[in-house]
Amino acid sequence: MKKEDKKRIIEQISADLQKYENFYLTDIATLNAEKTSILRRECYTEDIKLVVVKNTLLQKAFESLDKNYEELYPVLKGNTAIMFSDVANAPAKLIDKHKADKIPVFKGAYVQESFFIGANTLKDLVNIKSKTELIGDVIGLLQSPAKNVISALQSGGNTIHGVLKTLSERES
Incomplete structure (x- = not known):
């Protein structure tokens, strides 16, 4: 060469x-x-x-x-x-x-x-982990608390609605 x-x-x-x-x-x-x-x-x-x-x-x-x-x-x-x-x-x-x-x-x-x-x-x-995998993990961690709050509010809303409905039916 x-x-x-x-x-x-x-x-x-x-x-x-x-x-x-x-x-x-x-x-x-x-x-x-x-x-x-x-x-x-x-x-x-x-x-x-x-x-x-x-x-x-x-x-x-x-x-x-x-x-x-x-x-x-x-x-x-x-x-x-x-x-x-x-x-x-x-x-x-x-x-x-x-x-x-x-x-x-x-x-x-x-x-x-x-x-x-x-x-x-x-x-x-x-x-x-690659850069994109790490970014995905961070996004998942950041979304997790928000998802928990939304989930709690949604399920809590049904519970509150159920309690109010039961109370309103009792008084009638």
Whole structure:
């Protein structure tokens, strides 16, 4: 590969690292063509960008950025594919979905400004809630007291109405 090509690839990887808040490092080397196509389709439907990279070029891309990614250097062995995503847990769920096939193999991740290394951290990543899930939870919590008040007023109104009706019938 020519030096210009390497430089262009490093610049592209650096741009993707800056564009996406979250990325996962995986190994998909043992996938055949059919399973690779299936994985790429699933990534596309989940808005995950899957890129196979050379470890040395990825490390140079890391070094070209202001952030310190040294914690991920030990996992840059063998074949490496990067899964870029704006949703923190989307790649983790996809990797977890295929854990029976053991491909893609989780190597490490940079998610919400934290490093996760090793297969034992994948479960934690799957359980991370996305921004939209957190917003939904907050809205649900905010709506809950209002729903309780409305429910109490509605049921209380029926009770008061029933008591008044009974009292009015007694006096007659």
